[in-house]
Amino acid sequence: MSARLQALVVEYRSPHRTIACVKALLEQGVPVVQVVDNSADDGVTCALLISAFADDGRVRVLDAGANLGFAAGVNLGLRHRVSERVLLINNDALPNAGVIAALEAALNAEQDVCIAFPSLLHDGQRLGQVYYHRWFAILMSCRWPGTFEVPRGCCMLAAxxxxxxxxxxxxxFFMYGEEIALGWHLHRRGARISHVDTVWVDHEGSATAKRGSPFYEERTALAHLLLSNVLENKVSERRILAAVRFTMLVLRALVRSLRQRSFFPLFALRRARGIARGVITGALPPS
Structure with missing residues (x-):
């Protein structure tokens, strides 16, 4: 493994998961692991993490001082990086043996590849490539007209x-949607990403914000709404794109409401639209 590589983990009030993730990274030989603590709990979590790795100089813990959100937490950590190659990995993910070496080999093999990512093992299901349809606001496992490939934000090695x-x-994007926006910007610029299907990470998934929770519903809906402005090819199509996507989001919320036997997905979409328009300030807490 190259000494030019480091890992970056964003933590939010689940130090036991972060500790397990960092230990797994160290066991695979990662020379530096940077942890950004977004917990905003008066330093309690930060102190636990510092204590857990007090005798290991490879681990660096940075207190963000507030809950900046995932995207801003990553960007903060990158400003303190020691390498141009950074493994971004969620704290609820554990890398399978050989993951990091395989991702690094993918970057070394093709100079025009800027991000390599593995498959995910989630709830017993192997998840590989993912594509986002910019008109219909849905994630797909195969390429269709109107889609573009998205790197899986759970784990990816970025050059x-x-x-x-x-x-x-x-x-x-406070949480959710940031990797879709990244995939779009890379797609627009002709930059390549590579899925390495021979390795994977075990992913707990939605560890901070439980799937179906008020926070999850609101933030995923908000991400899709914000993406309407990001994914336009030209200003003239903005309103059409937003209208089609909002119609799809209403249908999505209806289906989720029926599945959950609750009106909250519809309520969350309404709140998310208010936040996106600036009518509602503040958001539901993660837990």
């Missing part, structure tokens, strides 16, 4: 010196 975007993530 920052090859990425034509600074900062890496758009900070208007």
């Amino acid at each position: 920052l010196d090859r990425i034509p975007i600074t900062p890496l993530f758009d900070e208007q």
